[in-house]
Amino acid sequence: MNFKSLASLAPKFSLSRGSKPRYLGSFLQSQRRLLSTSDEAGKPAMASVYPVLPGELTAHFQLRTGQSFTGGSFGANTASMGEAVFSTSLVGYPESMTDPSYKGQILIFTQPLIGNYGVPPRDRDEYGLLKYFEAEQIQCSGIVVSDYSAKYSHWNAVESLSDWCQRSGIPAITGVDTRSLVHLLRGQGSTLGALNVGSKKLDIGNEVQWFDPTDGNLVDQVSVKSPKIYNPSGTVSIGLIDCGAKNNIIRLLCKSGARVTVLPWDYDFVPIINEFDGLFISNGPGSPSFCQKTIENLKKAFEVYHRPIFGICMGNQLLGMAAGLQIYKLPYGNRGHNQPVIELESGKCVITSQNHGFALDDSFVPEGWARSFVNANDGSNEGVRHLTKPFYSVQFHPEAQGGPLDTTYMIRRFVNDVVAHKESEWRQSEAQLFDSQLGLEESSKLQMALQ
Ligand SMILES: NC(=O)CC[C@H](N)C(=O)O
Numbered sequence: 001m002n003f004k005s006l007a008s009l010a011p012k013f014s015l016s017r018g019s020k021p022r023y024l025g026s027f028l029q030s031q032r033r034l035l036s037t038s039d040e041a042g043k044p045a046m047a048s049v050y051p052v053l054p055g056e057l058t059a060h061f062q063l064r065t066g067q068s069f070t071g072g073s074f075g076a077n078t079a080s081m082g083e084a085v086f087s088t089s090l091v092g093y094p095e096s097m098t099d100p101s102y103k104g105q106i107l108i109f110t111q112p113l114i115g116n117y118g119v120p121p122r123d124r125d126e127y128g129l130l131k132y133f134e135a136e137q138i139q140c141s142g143i144v145v146s147d148y149s150a151k152y153s154h155w156n157a158v159e160s161l162s163d164w165c166q167r168s169g170i171p172a173i174t175g176v177d178t179r180s181l182v183h184l185l186r187g188q189g190s191t192l193g194a195l196n197v198g199s200k201k202l203d204i205g206n207e208v209q210w211f212d213p214t215d216g217n218l219v220d221q222v223s224v225k226s227p228k229i230y231n232p233s234g235t236v237s238i239g240l241i242d243c244g245a246k247n248n249i250i251r252l253l254c255k256s257g258a259r260v261t262v263l264p265w266d267y268d269f270v271p272i273i274n275e276f277d278g279l280f281i282s283n284g285p286g287s288p289s290f291c292q293k294t295i296e297n298l299k300k301a302f303e304v305y306h307r308p309i310f311g312i313c314m315g316n317q318l319l320g321m322a323a324g325l326q327i328y329k330l331p332y333g334n335r336g337h338n339q340p341v342i343e344l345e346s347g348k349c350v351i352t353s354q355n356h357g358f359a360l361d362d363s364f365v366p367e368g369w370a371r372s373f374v375n376a377n378d379g380s381n382e383g384v385r386h387l388t389k390p391f392y393s394v395q396f397h398p399e400a401q402g403g404p405l406d407t408t409y410m411i412r413r414f415v416n417d418v419v420a421h422k423e424s425e426w427r428q429s430e431a432q433l434f435d436s437q438l439g440l441e442e443s444s445k446l447q448m449a450l451q
Pocket of ligand 1: 287315355
């Protein structure tokens with residue numbers, strides 16, 4: 001059985017829209033009981049907190065390593081598979097779930113209460129970007145929570161998380177002991193998970209073939225198909241290589257005064273590189289090794305381009321790989337809004353938003369380059385920079401959304417850097433023009449006299 005046919009295992013009846021929410025979160029704490037889950041791999045059984053209410057849909061979350069968790073469904077009546085990853089963020093589920101970097105992943109929230117502030121409207125900002133979401137639709141393959149809060153309350157909410165998931169075809173499970181699940185993933189490393197709705201668990205190994213969506217090029221699925229311009233009246237022009245850019249990256253670049261041309265990840269931008277005053281490489285899903293075309297383009301850009309280049313997350317990995325560093329997969333990744341990062345030059349610690357499973361191996365850094373930031377928890381790479389050219393990148397997300405705003409200044413600083421380079425190029429070309437008109441000798445005499 002392949003991934004597609006997983007959906008056919010889901011029960012044929014569906015949840016009716018507008019029906020009363022089935023899981024009443026903490027209100028029903030008293031009706032909960034602990035159930036043990038089966039463990040096909042013979043490993044210690046995990047416990048699941050399952051709110052038992054008559055007539056509700058059961059859901060199962062099963063790992064390739066054999067453990068399974070039973071709970072209640074509050075999302076779409078369907079099945080999905082993906083890399084099981086956890087985020088330690090306390091808030092920001094609308095932003096995380098729509099972050100294209102979560103494509104192909106089932107997102108487990110360690111914050112126990114999820115859904116309590118509902119889902120915001122699809123309002124757009126002055127650039128036409130969705131204000132409260134990072135992409136046009138949900139990107140993750142499913143969500144796993146401990147305690148879904150059907151009763152939501154927020155001035156800006158227009159619907160429940162359950163309704164949003166159902167409308168978007170995303171399965172969601174509540175009543176899972178996410179603490180034990182995270183302990184498990186931290187111990188054994190990340191693995192594939194399958195989420196399915198219905199009383200029957202998947203017969204993993206027999207009826208289901210595990211299919212890893214991250215084995216394919218996910219960046220190609222989320223990147224724009226042709227160049228797209230935002231804020232055409234911006235004073236400097238930035239080419240954004242789109243590996244799955246979050247809306248807030250584009251927004252902050254525009255707000256800082258840039259005209260942003262979003263380019264497909266594999267766009268052959270080198271022949272037109274001088275149209276851009278600066279280049280930006282975005283975040284994106286899956287392994288950076290699928291983006292060889294981007295890496296090759298960046299290698300060429302390093303030779304011919306002297307203006308600022310800034311990369312974020314996947315952008316850090318691609319910039320680093322183009323510089324000659326190696327990439328490796330972290331055991332379970334860093335995802336959350338509370339990741340401490342040390343800036344090596346200043347020794348300053350910043351709290352950052354993160355969402356990545358891969359990291360640059362900075363034990364070897366090619367000549368001319370340096371590592372610039374390091375993770376204070378696990379020592380993994382958080383940034384690299386060129387020693388003489390304005391090429392730099394960070395593994396964390398300065399654009400936040402959600403998460404702390406400690407490092408949003410980096411996006412403004414990059415645009416300021418671009419402006420400063422443009423001005424200095426302009427001054428140089430004016431000086432050259434002056435020299436060629438006056439003759440070099442007179443010009444230097446004049447300059448001496450003016451000093
Ligand atoms: N947010 C990102 O850009 C993630 C980069 C890459 N997909 C990783 O998991 O490491």
